[in-house]
Amino acid sequence: MNDNERVEERLRRTFAQVGASTTITSRSIPPIGLDEPINQHSRLPTRRAKTVVASLVSLAVVVGAVAWITHSTPRRLNVIEGPGPSTTTRTASNLSCPLSGTAPNGETYGTIPPGGPVAKAPDFIAVLANPATRRIGGYINRTDMSHQSHPTVYGCDLTTIIGHLYPGKGVVPVGVNPETVPTVVPEEVNINALGLTVESNVAHVDFVFAEPGSPLATSLHRAGLGLGDTITRFDGSPVSSGTQLNTAAARLQPGHQVQISWTDKAGHEYTATIQT
Amino acid sequence: MKSPQSEMEPFGAVVGHGGVSQDPSGELLAEHLGGLSFETVFSEYRAPMVRLAHVITGSNEAAEDVVQEAFMRLHRRWADVENPPGFLRTVVTNLCRTQVKRSRSERRHTQRTAESIGEPELDETWDRVCRLPFRQRAVLALRYYADLPEAEIARILKCRIGTVKSAHHRALATLRQDLA
Numbered sequence: 001m002n003d004n005e006r007v008e009e010r011l012r013r014t015f016a017q018v019g020a021s022t023t024i025t026s027r028s029i030p031p032i033g034l035d036e037p038i039n040q041h042s043r044l045p046t047r048r049a050k051t052v053v054a055s056l057v058s059l060a061v062v063v064g065a066v067a068w069i070t071h072s073t074p075r076r077l078n079v080i081e082g083p084g085p086s087t088t089t090r091t092a093s094n095l096s097c098p099l100s101g102t103a104p105n106g107e108t109y110g111t112i113p114p115g116g117p118v119a120k121a122p123d124f125i126a127v128l129a130n131p132a133t134r135r136i137g138g139y140i141n142r143t144d145m146s147h148q149s150h151p152t153v154y155g156c157d158l159t160t161i162i163g164h165l166y167p168g169k170g171v172v173p174v175g176v177n178p179e180t181v182p183t184v185v186p187e188e189v190n191i192n193a194l195g196l197t198v199e200s201n202v203a204h205v206d207f208v209f210a211e212p213g214s215p216l217a218t219s220l221h222r223a224g225l226g227l228g229d230t231i232t233r234f235d236g237s238p239v240s241s242g243t244q245l246n247t248a249a250a251r252l253q254p255g256h257q258v259q260i261s262w263t264d265k266a267g268h269e270y271t272a273t274i275q276t
Numbered sequence: 277m278k279s280p281q282s283e284m285e286p287f288g289a290v291v292g293h294g295g296v297s298q299d300p301s302g303e304l305l306a307e308h309l310g311g312l313s314f315e316t317v318f319s320e321y322r323a324p325m326v327r328l329a330h331v332i333t334g335s336n337e338a339a340e341d342v343v344q345e346a347f348m349r350l351h352r353r354w355a356d357v358e359n360p361p362g363f364l365r366t367v368v369t370n371l372c373r374t375q376v377k378r379s380r381s382e383r384r385h386t387q388r389t390a391e392s393i394g395e396p397e398l399d400e401t402w403d404r405v406c407r408l409p410f411r412q413r414a415v416l417a418l419r420y421y422a423d424l425p426e427a428e429i430a431r432i433l434k435c436r437i438g439t440v441k442s443a444h445h446r447a448l449a450t451l452r453q454d455l456a
Binding site for chain 2: 003004007008010011012013014015016017018019020021022023024025050
């Protein structure tokens with residue numbers, strides 16, 4: 001037995017002896033100074049209630065974290081075919097306001113007819129695109145559409161739009177005929193409906209739209225191009241801005257074959273030839 | 277080596293209902309006490325808590341007061357406390373801290389030796405222990421009397437495990453030197 005063990009052994013014996021020698025006097029129950037009766041039955045329900053509250057708080061934290069991550073992280077969207085969500089929480093009668101006007105960039109946007117699939121979407125943001133230029137003009141909050149006679153049209157950039165993409169909120173481009181465009185939610189984005197939205201690799205964020213359902217959009221989708229990818233070359237020319245891409249895309253004629261190169265968020269490079 | 281404590285009234289153990297099992301974390305105990313009344317906890321745990329307080333403060337009288345205060349606090353928070361023994365242990369230890377500091381400020385510990393416990397070797401050990409700083413005394417008492425793990429001691433003393441280890445190490449070093 002080394003010194004430490006000897007000391008430890010003495011400590012155990014000493015403490016045991018001190019503990020055993022302790023005089024325990026009789027004290028009243030409940031202890032002195034209590035002025036409230038003890039509720040013996042309050043313990044269990046309170047503890048249960050506390051557990052329930054703790055569970056709810058934990059759940060709220062998890063849901064909040066997921067919502068925050070989803071809300072703040074641009075991500076590549078899964079693409080599926082088909083109409084938008086079937087859940088309907090509002091009816092056409094809720095949408096009484098005229099949904100047409102002028103976007104911040106001065107362009108006129110169209111109308112969302114009440115009763116259609118767009119109007120019935122559970123909660124979405126309308127991404128307004130001028131039918132002629134296919135450029136986004138702004139977006140409207142669904143709640144604004146329901147409760148304001150003149151909904152606010154916000155200017156938009158890609159970050160804003162992606163930032164609003166989360167389950168329960170969808171995006172719908174308003175083009176020539178919104179009725180033909182299914183409302184989409186992030187987990188069920190139909191790139192053909194969105195057209196093609198591409199973030200440029202420069203600070204300026206811009207958009208290019210392919211006609212929803214058009215051969216170009218379909219080809220790009222089939223080629224694997226997704227939202228958030230960066231197009232680096234288009235039709236033989238390097239692309240350094242969204243405007244440049246818009247211009248190049250606008251020049252394309254139906255049936256034209258074009259080679260396109262892009263990188264995804266992980267930095268992987270891809271090249272494909274697509275049919276417009 | 278079997279702890280002498282295990283032959284006595286268990287500290288921090290599940291008592292009653294025909295069994296005794298060590299439960300330093302108090303989890304089993306909390307479950308066990310789920311439907312028990314304050315009076316039951318008082319009667320079952322007052323004596324072990326007084327003994328613990330005695331071991332930490334070195335004063336039987338102060339230990340009684342400390343434990344009485346601890347039970348009053350437990351009573352006030354009865355509906356919120358999920359692990360009464362753990363709560364008591366923490367409150368008792370921290371009240372002992374106040375008690376020890378008060379004793380120090382009154383210089384009582386320098387004017388009188390520790391209470392005699394009957395055996396010269398143990399008296400000497402006890403006297404040395406009573407001269408240690410509070411944290412070292414508390415760590416020794418919680419470890420060698422209450423048989424608590426370092427993590428639980430750290431929780432009770434509201435410090436890091438490393439602090440517990442260093443206090444333990446320093447206390448043993450001091451005692452090793454004093455008792456050589």
